[in-house]
Amino acid sequence: MGSVSHAEPAGARIDPELQAALQSLGPDETISVIVTLRDQANLRLVPQTNLQSRNRAVVTALRAKADSTQRGLRSLLQQRLGQGEVKEVIPFWVFNGLAVNATKAVILELAARPEVLSIALDAKLFAPQAPPEGAAAPRRTPAEPDCYQRAGIVGPGVHGPGRRCRQHGHRR
Numbered sequence: 001m002g003s004v005s006h007a008e009p010a011g012a013r014i015d016p017e018l019q020a021a022l023q024s025l026g027p028d029e030t031i032s033v034i035v036t037l038r039d040q041a042n043l044r045l046v047p048q049t050n051l052q053s054r055n056r057a058v059v060t061a062l063r064a065k066a067d068s069t070q071r072g073l074r075s076l077l078q079q080r081l082g083q084g085e086v087k088e089v090i091p092f093w094v095f096n097g098l099a100v101n102a103t104k105a106v107i108l109e110l111a112a113r114p115e116v117l118s119i120a121l122d123a124k125l126f127a128p129q130a131p132p133e134g135a136a137a138p139r140r141t142p143a144e145p146d147c148y149q150r151a152g153i154v155g156p157g158v159h160g161p162g163r164r165c166r167q168h169g170h171r172r
Contacts, residue, residue, distance in 0.1 A: 015120035032122035041065035066093035
């Protein structure tokens with residue numbers, strides 16, 4: 001499978017927000033980052049067949065690219081894990097990259113490697129808070145299930161076209 005390569009000047013691999021965080025990091029402290037590799041799968045080369053076959057081919061291409069290009073970094077990170085400089089490594093194939101919790105020295109070592117495109121702080125995402133106790137939960141209007149259906153969202157609670165909705169009694 002082909003690849004997409006990005007040219008970027010040396011030293012531009014560490015996100016400015018991460019650079020600032022690294023300045024205040026002690027030598028034995030670790031920080032969580034996302035490492036994105038230069039070589040990404042070129043999904044334009046995946047054959048345009050039926051959707052199910054294409055989806056399988058896309059997943060295969062993404063996994064193959066990650067497996068073949070992450071080997072060296074994973075080996076290095078495994079060594080650093082044994083030395084106590086890395087606390088966690090999570091490889092990703094959806095994009096060719098890794099989540100790493102490591103010391104400043106390891107992050108700088110990763111940034112110097114030619115296969116690394118960028119390193120940024122790992123962001124924490126939080127789920128929306130539940131409504132306060134006693135507050136009414138938001139409800140969909142009878143017209144909304146059709147909107148979800150047209151957007152390709154199907155599943156429990158979303159009614160298909162031409163069916164009578166048992167919950168609301170209206171026809172789709």
